[in-house]
Every structure is written in C-alpha cells, then in structure tokens.
Amino acid sequence: MSDTSAELTDIYIRRYEELLDLDERKKGFFYHNSMKCWIFYRYDDCLHFLNGVNVTKKRMNVPLDLFQIEDRHIVQHFLHIFNESVIFNDKKHSGVASVISSNYRKMDVCNLINSVMGCIGENSIISEKDIGRANNILACFLTGIPSDDELTRHAIKAGMLFDGKISDANHFVSVVKSFIFLYDKFTALNEYATEVNDTSVDLTVAFIAAHQTSMHLIFSVLYDISNMQDGESVTKQMVLESARLHSPVISVGRIFLMHEQYKGQDFNAGEKALFYTGFANYDPETFVNPLTFIPGRKARPLSFGTGLNTCIGMNVSIDFVTSFVNQLTKKYRISKLVINEVSEGSAAIGVDKFNVNLVKR
Numbered sequence: 479m480s481d482t483s484a485e486l487t488d489i490y491i492r493r494y495e496e497l498l499d500l501d502e503r504k505k506g507f508f509y510h511n512s513m514k515c516w517i518f519y520r521y522d523d524c525l526h527f528l529n530g531v532n533v534t535k536k537r538m539n540v541p542l543d544l545f546q547i548e549d550r551h552i553v554q555h556f557l558h559i560f561n562e563s564v565i566f567n568d569k570k571h572s573g574v575a576s577v578i579s580s581n582y583r584k585m586d587v588c589n590l591i592n593s594v595m596g597c598i599g600e601n602s603i604i605s606e607k608d609i610g611r612a613n614n615i616l617a618c619f620l621t622g623i624p625s626d627d628e629l630t631r632h633a634i635k636a637g638m639l640f641d642g643k644i645s646d647a648n649h650f651v652s653v654v655k656s657f658i659f660l661y662d663k664f665t666a667l668n669e670y671a672t673e674v675n676d677t678s679v680d681l682t683v684a685f686i687a688a689h690q691t692s693m694h695l696i697f698s699v700l701y702d703i704s705n706m707q708d709g710e711s712v713t714k715q716m717v718l719e720s721a722r723l724h725s726p727v728i729s730v731g732r733i734f735l736m737h738e739q740y741k742g743q744d745f746n747a748g749e750k751a752l753f754y755t756g757f758a759n760y761d762p763e764t765f766v767n768p769l770t771f772i773p774g775r776k777a778r779p780l781s782f783g784t785g786l787n788t789c790i791g792m793n794v795s796i797d798f799v800t801s802f803v804n805q806l807t808k809k810y811r812i813s814k815l816v817i818n819e820v821s822e823g824s825a826a827i828g829v830d831k832f833n834v835n836l837v838k839r
C-alpha cells in the first residue's frame with residue numbers, strides 16, 4: 479500500500495473545501511468577484527448548464543497590449559489558429575473524433591504497453607517518465623504523427639493553456655510558441671494545408687489533450703487500486719471511479735449566451751462561468767459516500783465533461799488506461815507509491831512526478 483495514501487485525496491479535498499468556504503450562501507453557486515465569473519460545483523447545476531444551450535465556450539481573446547511589441551505578432555497568429563479549433567465549435571465535432579477512434583482500433587495496445595514495461599528493469603520502479611512515454615506513443619498514434627520526445631515536451635508545455643497554469647504574459651508567449659510548433663508539424667503532414675487548416679488545429683488540440691491527462695489518470699488508478707487482491711483485474715468501472723475521485727480536469731469554462739433565471743438567480747448574457755465538474759463528482763446528493771472508492775456507481779461522473787463538449791478521447795483513454803493497469807498488475811504487485819510533484823491549476827490537478835515500486839508476482 480502507498481506510503482502517501484492520503485496525499486492525493488487530501489489535495490482534492492483541500493481544493494473542494496476552499497470552494498465550499500467561498501460559497502457563503504451555500505447555494506452551490508456564487509459570483510467570484512476577483513475572477514469575475516460565476517462558480518458552480520453541484521452536479522445538477524453543472525448538468526443543467528453544460529447539457530443546455532445557454533452556455534458556450536468563450537473564444538480566447540487576449541489584449542495584445544499585454545505583450546511586448548515583438549511578441550504581438552505571434553500571439554495574434556496563435557489566436558487566429560486556436561480559435562478555429564474543435565473546442566470552440568458549438569455546432570459539430572470535426573472529423574478528429576473519428577480519426578482518433580479509428581486509429582486506436584488499428585493500434586497494438588498490448589505491444590506498446592509491453593515495450594514500456596520492458597524498461598522497468600531490475601529495480602522494478604515505474605515513474606512519470608515511463609508512463610509519459612507510453613502516453614506520447616499513444617497520442618502520436620491517435621493523431622497520426624511520428625513519435626518523438628521533442629513533441630512531448632511541447633505538448634506538456636502547450637497543455638498549460640488548458641490547465642489554467644499560465645503565470646504571466648512572457649509565460650503565455652512561450653506556451654503559445656509550443657502550440658505553434660506542434661501546429662506547424664501537423665500542418666506539414668497535411669499536403670492540402672490551407673492558411674488555417676482545421677484538421678491540423680484539431681489534431682494539435684487532441685494531441686495536447688491526450689498527453690498529461692491520461693498519465694494522471696493512470697497514476698490515480700494505480701493509487702486507488704494499490705490494495706487490490708491477487709488475481710483481481712481492473713475494470714473500466716474502476717477506472718471511471720478513479721477518474722471521479724481524482725479527476726485530472728477539475729473545471730471547464732463557459733460564457734452565458736442569453737439572460738436566464740435559475741434557482742432564483744439572474745444570469746446575464748456575456749457573464750462568465752466556471753463549472754467545477756471535478757468537484758460535482760463529490761456532490762453527496764448524487765454520489766453516496768463521495769470520498770469512498772465504489773466502482774459501478776449509477777450516476778455518471780463529470781470527469782470527461784458532459785454535453786456537446788464531452789471529451790472526444792474518453793472511450794480511448796478509459797480503454798487504454800484499463801489495459802495499461804491490467805497488464806502491469808498482472809505481472810507486478812504495487813508495494814509503494816511516492817508522489818514527488820503535484821501541479822495544480824484552476825482547471826487541472828495532476829501528479830507530474832512519481833515513483834511506483836513494484837514487486838514481481
């Protein structure tokens with residue numbers, strides 16, 4: 479069993495309690511004055527809005543005067559590309575969802591996992607480097623780009639755009655450069671590329687999204703099943719329950735399209751909202767004993783989002799994580815998990831550096 483068994487859950491609980499403390503009226507939603515947006519964290523409220531038609535993703539709009547003159551061109555170029563991506567398309571999903579599913583069907587997942595496990599070596603420790611490598615190979619295969627470490631570094635950096643981890647204007651520029659680096663790679667693969675090629679930008683977004691999230695989910699599952707009995711196998715239900723307890727994505731942002739009165743409160747067109755889907759997963763009205771690992775719950779957790787923008791990699795990711803953990807635990811028992819670095823953003827929490835000690839069965 480893990481030495482640090484309380485740590486990961488404690489981080490989530492602390493963030494959840496901070497949220498509850500801010501909600502003075504205890505209504506499940508409140509206006510955050512400094513963030514200038516509505517915050518929602520109850521399951522039924524998240525479902526009401528995210529499955530409805532009155533909230534949309536806000537296209538990214540960053541005032542150029544925040545940046546040094548020499549950086550403005552690249553920021554403008556990035557906004558032009560990024561705002562064309564699948565994530566801002568309210569009407570339809572681009573072809574990227576079917577590209578990913580069909581590529582996954584062609585993939586020899588067993589072989590990939592075996593090659594990663596082949597590197598565990600005599601000391602029987604698996605770390606973020608090993609799982610990160612598996613994640614990179616998965617992301618490359620899904621999006622049809624040849625695998626290489628440089629792409630991984632850029633994907634991890636560009637992921638900060640989605641995780642709410644940008645610290646200042648200079649940091650934004652360096653993250654944007656990573657996004658453009660990846661976009662240029664995908665565009666170069668596509669001989670019919672136009673000025674903004676929507677397939678390339680969607681593949682770029684999918685490539686980035688496939689990276690840290692799946693690794694974080696693998697760690698969470700290993701963490702939650704570390705007590706598992708010999709011979710027991712990991713099911714998709716267990717992976718989903720782990721994603722509920724330790725959701726790698728904790729919030730999604732939206733903007734109100736029209737005025738709406740809901741639960742006695744007026745919400746106006748143009749107001750921003752942050753839906754803490756990761757903490758809606760702790761709502762005791764929906765999940766009995768929310769902090770206990772109970773696979774096979776009736777309600778669907780919101781870890782992969784809900785509504786039009788539900789994660790397009792959900793099924794692939796659940797399948798991959800289930801296979802990965804199953805293959806690993808068939809050969810090894812987990813003797814210890816050590817968390818070395820956790821990153822926290824407004825939209826994501828994840829264990830970035832870890833060691834999992836294994837004992838051969």
Ligand code: HEM
Pocket residue numbers: 564565566578620683684685687688689691692695721725726727730731780781782783784786787788789790791792794795
């Ligand atoms: C193979 C791995 C993955 C791929 C390729 C992928 C890809 C994507 C893409 C392209 C989107 C944007 C969809 C849209 O806005 O229309 C998305 C959304 C999302 N993904 Fe994933 N993802 C992966 C893994 C994960 C994992 C492991 C999690 C967390 C457990 C996750 C959570 C989410 C959430 C919460 C959203 C919705 C964001 C929103 O509503 O604004 N994804 N994903």
